[in-house]
Amino acid sequence: xxxxxxxxxxxxxxxxxxxxxxxxxxxxxxxxxxxxxxxxxxxxxxxxxxxxxxxxxxxxxxxxxxxxxxxxxxxxxxxxxxxxxxxxxxxxxxxxxxxxxxxxxxxxxxxxxxxxxxxxxxxxxxxxxxxxxxxxxxxxxxxxxxxxxxxxxxxxxxxxxxxxxxxxxxxxxxxxxxxxxxxxxxxxxxxxxxxxxxxxxxxxxxxxxxxxxxxxxxxxxxxxxxxxxxxxxxxxxxxxxxxxxxxxxxxxxxxxxxxxxxxxxxxxxxxxxxxxxxxxxxxxxxxxxxxxxxxxxxxxxxxxxxxxxxxxxxxxxxxxxxxxxxxxxxxxxxxxxxxxxxxxxxxxxxxxxxxxxxxxxxxxxxx
Amino acid sequence: xxxxxxxxxxxxxxxxxxxxxxxxxxxxxxxxxxxxxxxxxxxxxxxxxxxxxxxxxxxxxxxxxxxxxxxxxxxxxxxxxxxxxxxxxxxxxxxxxxxxxxxxxxxxxxxxxxxxxxxxxxxxxxxxxxxxxxxxxxxxxxxxxx
Numbered sequence: 001x002x003x004x005x006x007x008x009x010x011x012x013x014x015x016x017x018x019x020x021x022x023x024x025x026x027x028x029x030x031x032x033x034x035x036x037x038x039x040x041x042x043x044x045x046x047x048x049x050x051x052x053x054x055x056x057x058x059x060x061x062x063x064x065x066x067x068x069x070x071x072x073x074x075x076x077x078x079x080x081x082x083x084x085x086x087x088x089x090x091x092x093x094x095x096x097x098x099x100x101x102x103x104x105x106x107x108x109x110x111x112x113x114x115x116x117x118x119x120x121x122x123x124x125x126x127x128x129x130x131x132x133x134x135x136x137x138x139x140x141x142x143x144x145x146x147x148x149x150x151x152x153x154x155x156x157x158x159x160x161x162x163x164x165x166x167x168x169x170x171x172x173x174x175x176x177x178x179x180x181x182x183x184x185x186x187x188x189x190x191x192x193x194x195x196x197x198x199x200x201x202x203x204x205x206x207x208x209x210x211x212x213x214x215x216x217x218x219x220x221x222x223x224x225x226x227x228x229x230x231x232x233x234x235x236x237x238x239x240x241x242x243x244x245x246x247x248x249x250x251x252x253x254x255x256x257x258x259x260x261x262x263x264x265x266x267x268x269x270x271x272x273x274x275x276x277x278x279x280x281x282x283x284x285x286x287x288x289x290x291x292x293x294x295x296x297x298x299x300x301x302x303x304x305x306x307x308x309x310x311x312x313x314x315x316x317x318x319x320x321x322x323x324x325x326x327x328x329x330x331x332x333x334x335x336x337x338x339x340x341x342x343x344x345x346x347x348x349x350x351x352x353x354x355x356x357x358x359x360x361x362x363x364x365x366x367x
Numbered sequence: 368x369x370x371x372x373x374x375x376x377x378x379x380x381x382x383x384x385x386x387x388x389x390x391x392x393x394x395x396x397x398x399x400x401x402x403x404x405x406x407x408x409x410x411x412x413x414x415x416x417x418x419x420x421x422x423x424x425x426x427x428x429x430x431x432x433x434x435x436x437x438x439x440x441x442x443x444x445x446x447x448x449x450x451x452x453x454x455x456x457x458x459x460x461x462x463x464x465x466x467x468x469x470x471x472x473x474x475x476x477x478x479x480x481x482x483x484x485x486x487x488x489x490x491x492x493x494x495x496x497x498x499x500x501x502x503x504x505x506x507x508x509x510x511x512x513x
Binding site for chain 1: 420443446471473483496498499500508510
């Protein structure tokens with residue numbers, strides 16, 4: 001006897017533990033298998049692009065903190081870079097180095113969360129995640145030292161940073177950089193060869209390279225699909241051309257590769273941190289920039305390799321104190337374009353894992 | 368380093384294949400007529416040695432007299448970039464051909480600009496609001512909204 005079954009429509013989210021925020025997937029299921037999927041976003045839309053039009057250039061910086069709230073430093077950075085490009089402002093050498101240090105710490109912290117929550121999604125609930133929280137906590141302490149905040153830093157300024165680092169910062173970071181490779185070994189011991197982890201991630205949610213490129217996917221997801229594309233190398237901004245590091249890529253383009261790319265990227269970030277701390281020059285941490293900056297009429301697009309992918313700001317200036325248009329190119333938003341293709345054919349339990357492997361933050365998707 | 372291709376060179380290449388498509392040229396950008404946008408985008412994607420295989424971003428900008436749609440393009444193969452623009456003079460009914468069939472990444476980006484700036488992308492497979500709800504009046508990123 002053949003059972004006749006009709007496709008079932010399931011709304012996963014907006015409140016679901018695996019979605020890391022308010023995100024909804026409209027899934028069409030045949031039994032347990034996904035035959036169609038549609039991501040539904042907008043639950044966290046705050047109109048940041050519109051808000052930016054009513055604030056001065058400096059006042060927009062705290063708004064950018066609220067995009068990808070696990071990567072506030074890099075959000076600040078991408079924005080100030082765009083303003084500096086628009087107004088042709090030169091940043092002091094020391095500030096560039098400090099920005100690189102902050103950016104790489106942020107990348108480690110963001111990847112820790114990506115990998116840790118991926119473990120949660122697989123069912124190894126909280127054990128790996130708490131190991132990773134241990135190191136993230138230290139990074140948050142560093143950020144608290146420099147700017148007093150632990151989540152929304154508002155640390156970068158147009159032309160540099162809000163202040164120079166305090167005395168205790170460098171010794172603490174040096175200690176952390178020396179220890180971090182061992183911690184990463186520890187995570188790998190827990191996960192990389194864990195049988196259940198492998199069974200749930202190997203070969204799951206494959207994103208072919210051509211599809212990744214055509215879908216404007218960036219960051220670790222694109223690199224896991226085998227494309228060696230990292231803006232720190234491809235279009236070095238700030239002073240990234242002075243550091244030696246590699247770009248890890250994946251071969252199979254599955255969830256496991258995305259995990260592995262993130263782990264290896266953390267190791268590379270540690271390498272960059274070592275070099276940046278060694279080369280850090282003395283000097284000013286901020287150029288003299290008027291508080292009510294009026295960039296010349298024109299437009300600029302600046303992008304950086306944020307932890308989740310290419311984060312870009314397209315600013316249009318009409319010569320006034322507020323941006324005429326502030327368009328944000330958010331990596332999390334464009335990365336979910338390919339979600340449907342990754343999900344189809346997999347079971348609903350895998351949907352959670354595949355979704356987690358893209359590593360999105362809803363603050364950035366919805367803006 | 369990503370090389371920003373000169374607008375002039377690209378404009379002459381576009382002019383050879385699609386005459387009268389280019390409206391104006393700047394250092395790093397080319398503005399084309401919205402009717403020919405799709406042909407131009409296809410040309411940029413498929414011409415050897417240009418091969419813009421990656422769509423970085425789509426932005427809609429409301430200049431009150433007209434609406435401009437800006438495409439940031441990159442070629443991962445050759446590591447060069449270009450800013451392609453198009454203009455919709457009719458602000459009440461701005462229409463631009465969709466480029467989803469060339470770059471899948473345009474799917475959400477076009478829906479977003481449709482939602483917030485109110486540009487209609489003709490030929491988009493699923494053009495509906497993405498952030499705001501169906502039935503919402505107006506497009507918030509227009510300069511005269513509020």
